[in-house]
Amino acid sequence: MAVTHEVAHAEHEHPQSFWKKYIFSQDHKIIGIQYLMTSLFMALIGGFMAMLIRMQLGFPGLKFYWAQWLFPGGFSGDQMKPDFYLAMVTMHGTIMVFFVLTTALSGGFGNFLIPLQIGARDMAFPWLNMMSYWLYPPAILILLGSFFVTGGAASAGWTAYPPLSALRNAVPGSQLGQTLWLLSLALLIVAFLFGSLNYITTILNLRTRGMSMTRLPLTIWALFMTAILMLLSFPVLLAAAIMLLFDRHLGTSFFVPGGLIVGGVPVSHTGGDPILWQHLFWFLGHPEVYVLILPPMGIVSEVLSTNGRKPIFGYFFMIGSIAAIAILSFLVWGHHMFTSGMDPLLGTAFMTTTLIIAVPSAIKTFNWLATLWRAKIRFTSATLFAVGFVSLFVSGGLTGIFLASPAIDIHLQDTFFVVGHFHLVMAAAALFGLFAGAYHWFPKMFGRMMNERLGKIHFWITFVAIYATFFPMYFAGTAGMMRRIFSTQQYQFLQPLAGLNAFISIAAFGLGVAQLIFAYNFLYSAFRGPKADANPWQANTLEWQAPSPPPHGNWGATLPVVHRWPYDYSVPGVEEDYVPQTSPERAADTVLGADEAASLQAKPRGEET
Amino acid sequence: MAELPPSTESQQVGRRLGLIILVVVLAGGVGSLLWALRVWWLPPVASQQGIDVDRLFTITLIVTGIAFILVHLLLGIFVWRYADRGQPTQRAYYWHDNRTLELTWTLVPAAVLVTLISMGAVVWARVHSTPPADVMVVDVHAQQFGWLFRYPGPDGRFGRREAVKMNRENPMGLDSADAAGQDDIVTRELHLVLGKAVQVRLSSTDVIHSFFLPNFRVKQDVVPGMFTTAWFIPTVAGKFELACAELCGVGHYIMRGAVVVEPTPAAFDAWLAQQKK
Numbered sequence: 001m002a003v004t005h006e007v008a009h010a011e012h013e014h015p016q017s018f019w020k021k022y023i024f025s026q027d028h029k030i031i032g033i034q035y036l037m038t039s040l041f042m043a044l045i046g047g048f049m050a051m052l053i054r055m056q057l058g059f060p061g062l063k064f065y066w067a068q069w070l071f072p073g074g075f076s077g078d079q080m081k082p083d084f085y086l087a088m089v090t091m092h093g094t095i096m097v098f099f100v101l102t103t104a105l106s107g108g109f110g111n112f113l114i115p116l117q118i119g120a121r122d123m124a125f126p127w128l129n130m131m132s133y134w135l136y137p138p139a140i141l142i143l144l145g146s147f148f149v150t151g152g153a154a155s156a157g158w159t160a161y162p163p164l165s166a167l168r169n170a171v172p173g174s175q176l177g178q179t180l181w182l183l184s185l186a187l188l189i190v191a192f193l194f195g196s197l198n199y200i201t202t203i204l205n206l207r208t209r210g211m212s213m214t215r216l217p218l219t220i221w222a223l224f225m226t227a228i229l230m231l232l233s234f235p236v237l238l239a240a241a242i243m244l245l246f247d248r249h250l251g252t253s254f255f256v257p258g259g260l261i262v263g264g265v266p267v268s269h270t271g272g273d274p275i276l277w278q279h280l281f282w283f284l285g286h287p288e289v290y291v292l293i294l295p296p297m298g299i300v301s302e303v304l305s306t307n308g309r310k311p312i313f314g315y316f317f318m319i320g321s322i323a324a325i326a327i328l329s330f331l332v333w334g335h336h337m338f339t340s341g342m343d344p345l346l347g348t349a350f351m352t353t354t355l356i357i358a359v360p361s362a363i364k365t366f367n368w369l370a371t372l373w374r375a376k377i378r379f380t381s382a383t384l385f386a387v388g389f390v391s392l393f394v395s396g397g398l399t400g401i402f403l404a405s406p407a408i409d410i411h412l413q414d415t416f417f418v419v420g421h422f423h424l425v426m427a428a429a430a431l432f433g434l435f436a437g438a439y440h441w442f443p444k445m446f447g448r449m450m451n452e453r454l455g456k457i458h459f460w461i462t463f464v465a466i467y468a469t470f471f472p473m474y475f476a477g478t479a480g481m482m483r484r485i486f487s488t489q490q491y492q493f494l495q496p497l498a499g500l501n502a503f504i505s506i507a508a509f510g511l512g513v514a515q516l517i518f519a520y521n522f523l524y525s526a527f528r529g530p531k532a533d534a535n536p537w538q539a540n541t542l543e544w545q546a547p548s549p550p551p552h553g554n555w556g557a558t559l560p561v562v563h564r565w566p567y568d569y570s571v572p573g574v575e576e577d578y579v580p581q582t583s584p585e586r587a588a589d590t591v592l593g594a595d596e597a598a599s600l601q602a603k604p605r606g607e608e609t
Numbered sequence: 610m611a612e613l614p615p616s617t618e619s620q621q622v623g624r625r626l627g628l629i630i631l632v633v634v635l636a637g638g639v640g641s642l643l644w645a646l647r648v649w650w651l652p653p654v655a656s657q658q659g660i661d662v663d664r665l666f667t668i669t670l671i672v673t674g675i676a677f678i679l680v681h682l683l684l685g686i687f688v689w690r691y692a693d694r695g696q697p698t699q700r701a702y703y704w705h706d707n708r709t710l711e712l713t714w715t716l717v718p719a720a721v722l723v724t725l726i727s728m729g730a731v732v733w734a735r736v737h738s739t740p741p742a743d744v745m746v747v748d749v750h751a752q753q754f755g756w757l758f759r760y761p762g763p764d765g766r767f768g769r770r771e772a773v774k775m776n777r778e779n780p781m782g783l784d785s786a787d788a789a790g791q792d793d794i795v796t797r798e799l800h801l802v803l804g805k806a807v808q809v810r811l812s813s814t815d816v817i818h819s820f821f822l823p824n825f826r827v828k829q830d831v832v833p834g835m836f837t838t839a840w841f842i843p844t845v846a847g848k849f850e851l852a853c854a855e856l857c858g859v860g861h862y863i864m865r866g867a868v869v870v871e872p873t874p875a876a877f878d879a880w881l882a883q884q885k886k
Contacts, residue, residue, distance in 0.1 A: 164816040171859060256833075258834070260833055262753075275832060348730050369680065387626060387630075401673050405732075407729055408665055408669060467633065487862050493652050570702070
């Protein structure tokens, strides 16, 4: 364990040029912040697209005077065109899932927190880490550039089901746009693979002295499992993307069957299977939603325990449920395909695994509740978002039980019920975890505090607006409203939903505008916020022992040594209500007596009186 | 030097959060659901399998509703009650493990979910069971962006068809050389008979579509290169809508079809006879 870089980093305070320090940096903290900032920029773009989608759905026929100027090709007269709408839907999903949540949570918090919380000086492979980040901006350029090619950006949905995504005349976005989409994603996947290799190696090999696996903060456990998920599932999508590129450009037929006619033109492909793509896509796609939700689970555990001044409840059950979720997440992908034409027997199997994955989720939820019971909660902005996470995770997760049951899913598949479900449980909850983490670790990242008043205003509006946006989608979906439709006006049975859709849109606009408060608070505080202490929240984990922000190499001359688990809050008999992980056992001796202190040494978590 | 927010404020914020969770999320969630039951609920059911699916839906709603209420009650009360009140004597309870509790909230959800799995498996198996022998088979063809239907005619057999033969006069590409296809009837509306089982045989020759009958609780993807099927028994006569539920291109949102459940076999035969002309 106790691998140290002391020799290599003996003189870590050597001056660096601006370029090496902030741009082509190999410092995990800078890379983490780069990932986070770039993701926030992408979130603004993805969020803006969501606003356009909601304008069209809430107020069909609306005149887009201003958006028309931004995207002249996307509008005919001053009305949005259906193909542009589909490009918006596709790009919104792609950007938010891969270019915002994955990059911010894994790339941002993973990079920033892992070395700091395990007591390392940096990642195991700093250069690879830099490469990982620097594949991300080119992927963005390719993706956004696809708006300006013939046919516009990809518009086959973020799931890119062939043959729609394979045949160039199936949909306008299936021309060059779809190719660029695949290339961009392939590039980003390579970045994720570099990152996850790095995280796994770092966590396994670079933990400081005393930091056994069972003393790791739950953030690290979550990020560790996430990295394993990414390493095992993303290559499958990479392979699928390459196969689809081959189908599109080299005449192979992995996903396109024979005898097709599209737009009156016979297709030359023969012998492929469109459902193969769905299996490959969802083999990544389902672990991917846990890639997005596990890091927030870790963050929320950390934030609730720290601000509740109370140990996390059921530490080992928390680790166990993270592991259970991670393993099961590879066995549930078929629940996206109940109506796809797959064998019904498989449907039964996937229903079973999917409903079983609800058990570890329930364990986590009740453990968070037990953590809050008889706590002494400090309601920082981070705490608010962490509590909000628990609520959203439950409200979104429970509807997964409907969708996991294939008979019910027959009616709900590809409706707004699904959209409401995954936006609450995966997007909104992950976003709340992201905000909780941002407010919580901002002082460590920038050495300054965010404005708490603005943070709270941001929370109140966001919490109410996010429910008002996504909860009514359940009703729209129950009534049968399909996903990805440009307009509901063609169908008689969707007419009663007009008012509901207008309401959702207004809530979504409120939600969108409220995020500008965060953007302002984040950027302003990074430069002008009040200076932060090393440990402003009086937290136990290692990163709070380093200065804010930590210097290059993190720890000065010697690495910290860990003596206890990270959740010793409000230990009876100890005057302070927190005991940092670096605090030697002796502090506990005074409370426990020699015998118990000895057992504490043997069992790091301690079975306190 | 930054300081922590004053504790009195923490208590205020906790109460506000508790109130929002109890009023906006919990009462709002339950209230909006009760409202939705009247105005935005499941489309009126019109098939045998729809009745089964709806029953399962309702049971799941009750089970998840209880969990939703329970968790939000606890969450709301805890954040209201356990805020930092700024009293130096107040201290969190150092308590972090309880085997009994952990097993409770592992095994109780597990038991509930196993029950739901069993019930779900039964309905799912019924939906995908073998249709009755007298089932009426209809060939359904989906293409960007419309639906075509084919009835086998008096001989009860479908003739061959090929995508390359599709044109305006022969939209489904029937092979005129096949004797079995001579009496096939191609229509633009799907007509069914009340109480008579129907099996749709779905095909596409461009992209994936999805055959969605909201009132019948039927949805089955239409996948190029293969036939998929679904069967059901209409229980209500009248006119219904058919929708495409899988993104299939620019006109996805207009890919609507009409379904008519004829009240009697005679009415159906009369309609079919008209289509031949």
